[in-house]
Amino acid sequence: MARNNLVELRKRLNLSQSDVAEAIGTTLNNYGKIERGTRRLNETWIDKLAVALQVQPHELFVADIVRRNLPSSKELSRMIARAMAELPVGVTFEDYPEAVASSLHAQLTQYQAAGGFRDDADQASGLDKDV
Structure with a gap:
């Protein structure tokens, strides 16, 4: 997963890393790993992230340049x-x-x-x- 994509989605909603970590039920440290792309995600985590970031699950993986254009x-x-x-x-x-x-x-x-x-x-x- 593209790190910058998660960062952008989170910032678009004016959420902190702590806000998203709490929303998906994990620690700040684990969420940081998710944003950096060093933690593998299963379907459950992808669904939780999509809800927290108010996007469809596939949008977590769509590059920003494609989404904007x-x-x-x-x-x-x-x-x-x-x-x-x-x-x-x-x-x-x-x-x-x-x-x-x-x-x-x-x-x-x-x-x-x-x-x-x-x-x-x-x-x-x-x-x-x-x-």
Whole structure:
């Protein structure tokens, strides 16, 4: 398990190592070993950590860069709707996949740079925010 991932998840909740140790029923020393990745975890410990850090168990193992740069399913739906709405006039069936992919790529680049969708971009597109 990536040490920095646990540290980040803990700090995101403003928890101390002692807080997490207490929440999962272990000592501060043992929790420190878990954060450093020197203690092997079984399913029970993974489940306890996930509850304490308010994430799904698999999220304990997802690298931060991946988690930060992926849109949620709702945001992805909005991106697809925007790509479809912004297709240039005259796009042929043959050109359709490339046109949609190009729009999605541009939107994902914007999404990653901005840390998520911005309300002003949604309003400018004229799309319903709940798509």
